[in-house]
Amino acid sequence: xxxxxxxxxxxxxxxxxxxxxxxxxxxxxxxxxxxxxxxxxxxxxxxxxxxxxxxxxxxxxxxxxxxxxxxxxxxxxxxxxxxxxxxxxxxxxxxxxxxxxxxxxxxxxxxxxxxxxxxxxxxxxxxxxxxxxxxxxxxxxxxxxxxxxxxxxxxxxxxxxxxxxxxxxxxxxxxxxxxxxxxxxxxxxxxxxxxxxxxxxxxxxxxxxxxxxxxxxxxxxxxxxxxxxxxxxxxxxxxxxxxxxxxxxxxxxxxxxxxxxxxxxxxxxxxxxxxxxxxxxxxxxxxxxxxxxxxxxxxxxxxxxxxx
Amino acid sequence: xxxxxxxxxxxxxxxxxxxxxxxxxxxxxxxxxxxxxxxxxxxxxxxxxxxxxxxxxxxxxxxxxxxxxxxxxxxxxxxxxxxxxxxxxxxxxxxxxxxxxxxxxxxxxxxxxxxxxxxxxxxxxxxxxxxxxxxxxxxxxxxxxxxxxxxxxxxxxxxxxxxxxxxxxxxxxxxxxxxxxxxxxxxxxxxxxxxxxxxxxxxxxxxxxxxxxxxxxxxxxxxxxxxxxxxxxxxxxxxxxxxxxxxxxxxxxxxxxxxxxxxxxxxxxxxxxxxxxxxxxxxxxxxxxxxxxxxxxxxxxxxxxxxxxxxxxxxxxxxxxxxxxxxxxxxxxxxxxxxxxxxxxxxxxxxxxxxxxxxxxxxxxxxxxxxxxxxxxxxxxxxxxxxxxxxxxxxxxxxxxxxxxxxxxxxxxxxxxxxxxxxxxxxxxxxxxxxxxxxxxxxxxxxxxxxxxxxxxxxxxxxxxxxxxxxxxxxxxxxxxxxxxxxxxxxxxxxxxxxxxxxxxxxxxxxxxxxxxxxxxxxxxxxxxxxxxxxxxxxxxx
Numbered sequence: 001x002x003x004x005x006x007x008x009x010x011x012x013x014x015x016x017x018x019x020x021x022x023x024x025x026x027x028x029x030x031x032x033x034x035x036x037x038x039x040x041x042x043x044x045x046x047x048x049x050x051x052x053x054x055x056x057x058x059x060x061x062x063x064x065x066x067x068x069x070x071x072x073x074x075x076x077x078x079x080x081x082x083x084x085x086x087x088x089x090x091x092x093x094x095x096x097x098x099x100x101x102x103x104x105x106x107x108x109x110x111x112x113x114x115x116x117x118x119x120x121x122x123x124x125x126x127x128x129x130x131x132x133x134x135x136x137x138x139x140x141x142x143x144x145x146x147x148x149x150x151x152x153x154x155x156x157x158x159x160x161x162x163x164x165x166x167x168x169x170x171x172x173x174x175x176x177x178x179x180x181x182x183x184x185x186x187x188x189x190x191x192x193x194x195x196x197x198x199x200x201x202x203x204x205x206x207x208x209x210x211x212x213x214x215x216x217x218x219x220x221x222x223x224x225x226x227x228x229x230x231x232x233x234x235x236x237x238x239x240x241x242x243x244x245x246x247x248x249x250x251x252x253x254x255x256x257x258x259x260x261x262x263x264x265x266x267x268x269x270x271x272x273x274x275x276x277x278x279x280x281x282x283x284x285x286x287x288x289x290x291x292x293x294x295x296x297x298x299x300x301x302x303x304x305x306x307x308x
Numbered sequence: 309x310x311x312x313x314x315x316x317x318x319x320x321x322x323x324x325x326x327x328x329x330x331x332x333x334x335x336x337x338x339x340x341x342x343x344x345x346x347x348x349x350x351x352x353x354x355x356x357x358x359x360x361x362x363x364x365x366x367x368x369x370x371x372x373x374x375x376x377x378x379x380x381x382x383x384x385x386x387x388x389x390x391x392x393x394x395x396x397x398x399x400x401x402x403x404x405x406x407x408x409x410x411x412x413x414x415x416x417x418x419x420x421x422x423x424x425x426x427x428x429x430x431x432x433x434x435x436x437x438x439x440x441x442x443x444x445x446x447x448x449x450x451x452x453x454x455x456x457x458x459x460x461x462x463x464x465x466x467x468x469x470x471x472x473x474x475x476x477x478x479x480x481x482x483x484x485x486x487x488x489x490x491x492x493x494x495x496x497x498x499x500x501x502x503x504x505x506x507x508x509x510x511x512x513x514x515x516x517x518x519x520x521x522x523x524x525x526x527x528x529x530x531x532x533x534x535x536x537x538x539x540x541x542x543x544x545x546x547x548x549x550x551x552x553x554x555x556x557x558x559x560x561x562x563x564x565x566x567x568x569x570x571x572x573x574x575x576x577x578x579x580x581x582x583x584x585x586x587x588x589x590x591x592x593x594x595x596x597x598x599x600x601x602x603x604x605x606x607x608x609x610x611x612x613x614x615x616x617x618x619x620x621x622x623x624x625x626x627x628x629x630x631x632x633x634x635x636x637x638x639x640x641x642x643x644x645x646x647x648x649x650x651x652x653x654x655x656x657x658x659x660x661x662x663x664x665x666x667x668x669x670x671x672x673x674x675x676x677x678x679x680x681x682x683x684x685x686x687x688x689x690x691x692x693x694x695x696x697x698x699x700x701x702x703x704x705x706x707x708x709x710x711x712x713x714x715x716x717x718x719x720x721x722x723x724x725x726x727x728x729x730x731x732x733x734x735x736x737x738x739x740x741x742x743x744x745x746x747x748x749x750x751x752x753x754x755x756x757x758x759x760x761x762x763x764x765x766x767x768x769x770x771x772x773x774x775x776x777x778x779x780x781x782x783x784x785x786x787x788x789x790x791x792x793x794x795x796x797x798x799x800x801x802x803x804x805x806x807x808x809x810x811x812x813x814x815x816x817x818x819x820x821x822x823x824x825x826x827x828x829x830x831x832x833x834x835x836x837x838x839x840x841x842x843x844x845x846x847x848x849x850x
Binding site (some may be wrong): 025048051052053054055072073074078079081083085086087089091092093095096097098099100101103105106124125126127129130140155199205 | 415438486491494502585586587588589590591592596597598599602605606689691693694696697698699700701844845846847
C-alpha cells in the first residue's frame with residue numbers, strides 16, 4: 001500500500017494559539033479518507049499546511065512523496081482543492097472561474113467540464129457575485145473534478161449543497177474512487193462520510209484521537225442491544241462492559257462495549273433468548289463519544305466564567 | 309413593525325463599527341481646518357498682503373480651478389478661500405461611509421442576516437444616513453468652534469463650518485442613491501468618486517470662467533459652478549456675504565436625493581441593484597488563462613478610471629498653460645510662486661508645467677498604491693487561497709500584479725502628459741513639439757512611484773495585516789512632504805525621505821541619471837525584499 005498523504009506530529013501555532021498539536025494523518029493511495037472533527041479542531045489548518053499555504057512549526061508532512069512547502073507548485077499540478085469557504089472574483093462568470101482555475105492547475109478535460117456542469121445543474125454564465133453559497137461551492141467542485149489529477153483535497157465541499165446535489169456529489173466521488181483517485185474529504189455530514197469513506201480520522205483540539213476503517217472504529221465502541229428472554233435476565237449489571245442497562249421483566253435494553261459482546265451474549269443465552277436486535281454504533285455515536293467529554297469540558301468552562 | 313423598525317439598533321451597530329474610522333476622518337479634517345487660520349495669519353498678516361493674494365488668485369485660472377473662488381480680503385475670507393481640501397475630504401468621508409453601511413453590507417450578506425431580524429426595509433439606509441449626517445454635524449460644529457476660537461466672526465464661522473458639513477451631507481445623499489443603483493460596493497464607491505470629480509470639475513470650469521469684480525477681490529462664478537454642491541458651498545462666501553439661503557438649496561437637494569434613494573429601495577430586492585448584472589461568457593477567453601491575464605482582468609477597471617481622470621486633468625491644465633504668461637505679467641506674486649516651484653532661469657510657463665507635473669506625479673502614485681494593494685485584498689478576501697493551491701508560484705503571482713501596477717502607472721503618466729501636451733500644443737500651434745516634451749515630463753515622475761511601489765510590496769510581503777495602513781501612510785507622508793513641506797518649514801533631510809523630492813522639475817530641468825537610477829534601484833530592492841518575504845510567510849487569511 002502506497003501512501004498519498006503522510007503526516008506525523010504536525011504542530012502549528014498562531015501566536016499563542018496552538019492550532020495543531022502533534023497531529024497524525026495517513027491516507028493511502030486510492031482511498032477515500034474521511035477527516036472529521038468539530039469546528040476549530042484544526043481540519044482546515046491541516047489542509048492548508050498540506051497545500052503549502054501555511055508553514056508547520058514542527059512535525060513531518062509528506063504529500064505524494066513530496067514536501068508540501070518546498071515542492072508546492074509541482075505537487076499542485078497533481079492535486080485539486082475545494083476550499084471550505086469558496087471566495088470567487090465577483091465580476092468573473094462561473095465558467096471563467098472554472099477555466100481559469102483549471103488552466104492554472106495545468107489543464108482540464110472539456111468533456112468532463114460540460115458533463116459536470118450538466119450534472120450539478122450550474123449556469124456558467126452567471127457572474128460569481130450573483131451565486132449563492134451552494135452555487136459558489138459547485139463552481140469550485142466542478143473546477144476540481146474536471147481536472148486530470150490524482151489527489152483531491154475537499155474541505156467540507158457539500159456544506160451548501162441541497163440533498164439532490166449531495167447525491168450527485170457522492171456519485172462523482174465514487175466514480176473518482178473507481179478510477180483509482182485518492183480523496184481526502186473533510187466533512188461534518190456523517191452520513192456522507194459513512195457512505196463514501198474507506199477510512200476516517202477523527203481529530204480534536206489539533207490532535208488525532210481515532211483513525212481506522214469504520215469497522216475498526218466500531219469495534220472500539222458500543223453496540224446497542226435489546227433482547228426478550230423467556231426468563232428474566234439477572235446478573236447483567238455485574239458483567240464488564242455493560243452500560244445503561246434497563247430491565248423490564250423479560251425485556252432488557254443496554255449498550256455493550258464491542259469487545260465484551262461475546263461474553264455478554266453467552267450470558268444472555270442462558271436465559272433463553274426469544275428476540276434480539278443489535279444496532280451497530282453509528283458514526284454519529286462515535287463522534288459524540290469523542291466530543292461528549294469535550295462538551296462536558298466546555299460546559300464546565302462556561303460555568304467558571306461569570307456571566308457578564 | 310414599520311419600515312424603520314430597528315433603525316436605532318443599526319445606528320449603534322454602525323457607530324460601533326466606525327468607532328475608529330470616523331473619528332480619524334473627523335479629527336484629520338478638523339486639524340486641517342485648525343492649521344489653516346494660523347498659517348494665513350502668519351503668511352498674510354496685513355490687509356495689503358491679503359488684497360495682493362486675493363487679486364492674484366482671482367486673476368489666476370489655475371488658482372480659481374484648484375482652490376476655487378475669491379470673495380473678500382478679511383482674514384476669515386482668506387481662510388474660507390482655502391477650504392477646497394476640506395470639501396473634497398468631507399465628500400469622500402461621507403460617500404465611503406454611506407456605501408460601507410448600505411451596499412457593502414448587502415454584498416457581504418450581513419444585510420440579509422440583519423434583515424431577517426426585526427428590522428424594517430428602510431432601517432439600513434436610514435441608519436447609515438443618520439450616522440453620516442451626524443458625523444458631518446460633529447465636523448461642522450468642531451470646525452465652527454475652532455474658527456470662533458481663532459477670533460473670527462461668529463456668523464462667518466458658522467457659515468464656513470456649516471458649508472463643510474453641508475457638502476458632506478449632499479454627497480452622503482448622492483452615495484445613498486448610487487448604493488441602490490449598483491450591486492457592488494466597489495462600483496458604488498467608484499461612481500461616488502466620479503461624482504465628486506465631476507462636481508469639482510464643474511465648479512473649476514465655472515470659477516475659471518468667472519468674472520472678476522470689485523477691484524479684483526471678488527469673483528462671480530459662471531453658471532457651471534451652480535451645478536455642483538462644492539460650488540454651492542463656495543457661494544456661501546463665509547466672512548464676506550454669508551449667503552444663508554444656500555443652506556436651503558442643500559436641504560432641498562438632500563431631501564430630494566434621499567427620497568429618490570428610498571423609492572429605489574422599494575423597487576428592488578435585497579442584494580440586487582437597479583442595474584441588472586449581465587451574464588458573462590460561459591467559457592474563459594484564452595487571454596484570461598494565466599496569472600497576468602487574471603491580474604489585468606481584476607485591475608483594468610481601476611486603471612481605466614484613473615486614466616480618464618488624469619487625461620481630463622491634463623487637458624484642463626494644458627488648456628490654460630498659454631494664459632499663465634499673461635497673468636504672471638499682471639502679478640509679480642504669481643510669477644514668484646511658480647519661480648519658487650520651478651527653476652529660476654526658466655520661463656513662467658515652463659515653471660507652471662513643472663509644478664503641474666509634480667502634482668500629477670504624486671497623484672498618480674495614489675493609483676500605484678491602490679493597484680498594488682489589490683494583492684492584499686485578494687489574500688484577505690480568500691480568492692488567493694484557491695490560486696496558490698494551483699500550480700502557481702508565489703513570485704509569479706506577485707509579478708503579474710506588480711507588472712500591471714507599474715505599466716499602469718507609466719501609462720497613466722504618459723497619457724496625462726499626452727493630454728497636457730496636446731491641448732497646450734493645439735492652442736500655441738505646436739502639437740508635434742509639445743506632446744513629446746509633456747509625455748517625457750510625465751514619465752520623469754515614474755521612478756518616484758516605483759520607489760513607493762517598493763514600499764507597498766515590501767509591506768505586503770513582510771507585514772501583510774498592516775500592509776494597507778503602511779502603504780497609505782507612506783503615500784500620505786510623500787503627499788505632506790511634497791505639498792506642505794516648504795510651508796511647514798521641515799528640515800531638508802526630512803523632505804529627502806520622500807522619493808518625490810528627488811525628481812527633477814521636468815520639463816524645466818535636465819534629467820540627471822543618478823537620482824533616477826537610485827530611486828529605481830531602491831524600489832527594485834524593496835520589491836525583492838517583499839517577494840522574498842511573501843515566499844517565506846503563511847498566507848494571512850482574514
